[in-house]
Amino acid sequence: MVNELTYVYCISDSPLPVHSISDQKDLECLKFGTFYGYVKKVSPDEFSEENLNKNFNNLPWIERHARNHIRIIGEIMKSSIVIPFKFGTVFNSEESLGNFIQKYTSSLNENLKNIKGKEEWSVKIYCNYTVLNEEIMELSEDVRNLEQEISKSKPGKSFLLKRKKVELIEKEVAKVVQLSGQICYEEVKRFSELTQVNSLLSAEHSDRKDSMILNISCFVNQVSVTEFIDAIGELQKKYKKIGFDISTAGPWPPFSFTSIKEK
Template identity: 35%
Template sequence: MIITNTVNLDQNNLIYLYCLTASPYVQINLTEDLNIYSIESNRLFITVKNVSENEFSEDNIKKNLSNEAWLDKQVRDHISVIGKIMETETVLPFNFGTIYKSEESLKQFVDKYHVDFFKTLKYLENKEEWSVKIYCDKIKIIENISILSKNISDIESQIISSSPGKSYILGKKKNEIIAKEINDIYNSCSRQIFTKLKTVGEEYRLNTLLSNDVSGRDEDMIVNATFLIKNENIENLENISDQLIIEYKNIGLILELTGPWPPYTFIKLTN
């Protein structure tokens, strides 16, 4: 069932934006009724819902952002709706909490940038955004450092054949260079992994590394990248990822591939 803009707005309603497509919103299966519909402007369709000023006025949304339970539910709903639409449509996603006060102002915005929107939709057609994160387990690499690092292996050989005094000095030297060796190993392996993944991508972006608190993991993040992949190459991406996970598991590298995600990273607008 296709839903067009048949909802009457009253003065207390704001317009919450999900995404922009080249086709009108089609009813999707959601866990709850969010009263979603589409607004047409210049042959483009904006998937929206009406929201209350009590929650989404500029002042109230700032207050609600500190409410963890409210924020978690709203963000999950936002991503879920866009994800469902992505199953059948190419989308330009809006950020969570993008609000317009009137249909008129929304249409003015779309009309102003409709050429860029069409170009970007065309560019993103039959492509998906995937995330690749690489974490390092330093405990595991330290356990295998003498196998992975020739410098460490050489020092350990010298320690075994040296006098107690020299062994002590070499032991201190070994401890001093372990951190550098670990970083060198991870940098080298990360480059190798990244090079293999790039072979199936149209574009990529390197993103800011997330702290342990944000990632929710004990292991340190050493790569945070996003790839734009043609649909025909998704299976290749997953196969390469599976191979890399096995290949680098024993040295403490953990590769996490997730997607598809709304293509925020690769939206190209001239303005």
């Protein structure tokens, strides 16, 4: 096809038989010096800069192609160390990709060295505020003391104290959320080479009714992955009763811990 563009999934330091990647007949592995680029040819009708910007407003198109992008990189990761490229990274030709690789050779080598033997895992913590509010009496001495004072007060004072109790519960819940999030963060850091705190996802984007309070990417040494996962499991057991849900997923392509920069 005339004027095809070169779409890039990732760069690695080792080749992989592309026929081993399921449902991806158009995937190619191209050699550029000591690097291997995993690419496919795409049409400008979809992936030119102008048309790609239009397609970014097409949610079904984005979901289909972005999921496939992550899936392909994930399969390559099973056998190779990879530097993942963001979804929608397109070069005008194989030659322009080769020029890019030549220009950033030093940075690519540094990235490959840094990610060798490590995996990116996500940790997300959610809070069910309804459950936490129900448990706050047991968790907060101040709330318990105020409740006792209310029970001993006359109606007029009791009414005012109940209003104060609502404000106190809100304050104490926020305190528990902040403290619990910090404790969990410090725990996962113990098993991580690096961490990155990410933006919180809204309920609309997380498809959950509870609220996300912490969203972390963790760079974990492969020898520590089992301990890391076990630690998440222990945190889940500890905090589930009071309304927290702590989960981890991975390994993911190391988007959070790779950065190609000119020296």
